[in-house]
Amino acid sequence: MVTANKQTPPEVRARIEATAKAALRTGLPLEQDRAAMIGLASALRRILQDETDPGRVVRAAKQATDIFEVSFDKNPPGRPLDCKKGCAYCCSRLVGVSAPEAFLAAEHISRSQNPFLAKEVVFDRAVHTIGVDAVGRDKNRTACALLEEGICAIYADRPLACRANASHSVAACLQAYEGRGSNIPAPLVHLFLGDRCRMAIYAALRSLGYPAVSYELSEAVTLILGADDARDRWYAGEDIFAGVQAPPDRSEEMDAVISEIAEVISF
Numbered sequence: 282m283v284t285a286n287k288q289t290p291p292e293v294r295a296r297i298e299a300t301a302k303a304a305l306r307t308g309l310p311l312e313q314d315r316a317a318m319i320g321l322a323s324a325l326r327r328i329l330q331d332e333t334d335p336g337r338v339v340r341a342a343k344q345a346t347d348i349f350e351v352s353f354d355k356n357p358p359g360r361p362l363d364c365k366k367g368c369a370y371c372c373s374r375l376v377g378v379s380a381p382e383a384f385l386a387a388e389h390i391s392r393s394q395n396p397f398l399a400k401e402v403v404f405d406r407a408v409h410t411i412g413v414d415a416v417g418r419d420k421n422r423t424a425c426a427l428l429e430e431g432i433c434a435i436y437a438d439r440p441l442a443c444r445a446n447a448s449h450s451v452a453a454c455l456q457a458y459e460g461r462g463s464n465i466p467a468p469l470v471h472l473f474l475g476d477r478c479r480m481a482i483y484a485a486l487r488s489l490g491y492p493a494v495s496y497e498l499s500e501a502v503t504l505i506l507g508a509d510d511a512r513d514r515w516y517a518g519e520d521i522f523a524g525v526q527a528p529p530d531r532s533e534e535m536d537a538v539i540s541e542i543a544e545v546i547s548f
């Protein structure tokens with residue numbers, strides 16, 4: 282494993298930087314390759330450190346989601362998915378996002394000309410999901426505030442949790458949606474890559490002293506949309522998402538790995 286700290290010799294730093302470039306070029310492998318995750322986390326940290334770019338937090342999220350797609354294209358699931366455009370049984374579930382992903386979704390909404398994504402109408406829909414926990418969301422089947430007639434209105438910039446949510450059986454998804462079961466046959470490649478990309482984001486955040494937790498999508502996004510200076514306050518270290526529902530999205534073991542990687546890339 283590549284290891285580094287503040288006294289990291291130049292040759293080890295160079296190896297980490299080369300690994301970062303490789304991760305951006307070729308994506309993550311479908312194996313427990315710590316070096317590739319370190320590379321991606323290091324690349325995301327570099328983006329977040331670029332104070333010349335006021336949109337760096339959005340760029341970091343975009344980079345992580347691009348890597349998910351590149352990695353996924355190289356490692357498609359072994360059998361076909363049942364997911365299709367217009368099928369949205371999974372879009373009534375609680376979605377957890379990192380701060381960069383929330384800023385990416387908010388940026389998409391702010392730039393969109395789609396009346397469905399006008400701030401006020403997003404706020405009106407989001408009141409039905411904000412503060413509702415995972416059990417309540419499953420029970421109420423309240424659609425995500427960004428779901429427009431069965432299609433994600435921010436599809437190109439949807440969070441990693443949504444990208445990782447896939448199924449081999451729409452019948453199982455319908456059963457889960459109706460509260461008649463929860464055994465959805467999900468492709469492991471989606472879950473694996475979603476976890477790895479999220480962990481890289483959290484490691485980059487933790488290495489820079491930002492909170493490395495997930496927030497409920499609609500609450501985090503409306504909080505950003507409701508304040509013109511949300512991004513600057515977040516850059517300045519203010520915990521602007523304090524109090525936002527934080528869905529658990531990792532085991533203790535995953536959190537320990539995030540801390541290890543954060544330490545390794547902090548040089």
Ligand code: SF4
Pocket residue numbers: 371372373376425426427428429432433434435436439440443
């Ligand atoms: S962000 Fe898009 S994909 Fe994710 S739950 Fe909402 S509508 Fe569905």
